Structure formats: structure tokens, C-alpha cells
Amino acid sequence: MIIFTRKERDRLQQQLLDAMHDKAEAERRADKAEARAARAIEEAEKKVRCSFCGKSQFDVKKMIAGPAAFICNECVAVCVDVCIGEVKP
Numbered sequence: 001m002i003i004f005t006r007k008e009r010d011r012l013q014q015q016l017l018d019a020m021h022d023k024a025e026a027e028r029r030a031d032k033a034e035a036r037a038a039r040a041i042e043e044a045e046k047k048v049r050c051s052f053c054g055k056s057q058f059d060v061k062k063m064i065a066g067p068a069a070f071i072c073n074e075c076v077a078v079c080v081d082v083c084i085g086e087v088k089p
């Protein structure tokens with residue numbers, strides 16, 4: 001059995017409260033970082049979309065940027081088929 005003095009008990013209780021406070025603060029910071037990351041992904045998805053099919057850069061393998069437009073690898077494949085005459089435009 002461990003016997004604490006009142007002073008030791010108070011000190012340990014304070015340490016426990018400090019640890020709980022630190023944990024809550026860390027969780028708030030993690031929540032904010034998670035929200036920032038989610039917003040950044042959402043913004044990136046809005047900004048970079050294929051100008052032909054509208055897919056996000058995260059929904060395709062490759063996205064090629066032009067001066068004022070983007071095209072994804074899937075639309076490039078369709079364009080190649082059209083250009084070589086396998087698919088009528």
C-alpha cells in the first residue's frame with residue numbers, strides 16, 4: 001500500500017488535471033488541423049478539375065494543366081481515339 005501525504009496527493013491531482021488539460025488542448029489542435037486539411041483538399045478539388053469531364057484531380061491518374069484549362073488522362077485517351085479516327089467526334 002502506498003501512503004501519500006496530503007501535499008503529495010494534491011501535487012498528483014494537479015499533475016492529473018494538467019495532463020487532462022494538455023490532452024484536451026492537443027485534441028483541439030488536432031481537430032483544427034484536420035479541419036484545415038479537409039478544407040485544403042476541398043479547395044484543391046474545386047480548383048483542379050478536368051475542363052472536359054469535370055473530374056477532380058483526385059479522381060483520375062493524371063491531370064495536365066494548360067494556361068487556362070485542365071485535361072485528365074481519360075479525356076486525353078478519348079481525344080487520341082477521336083484524332084486517330086477510331087471514334088467519331
Ligand SMILES: [Zn+2]
Binds near residue numbers: 052072073
Ligand atoms: Zn477528363
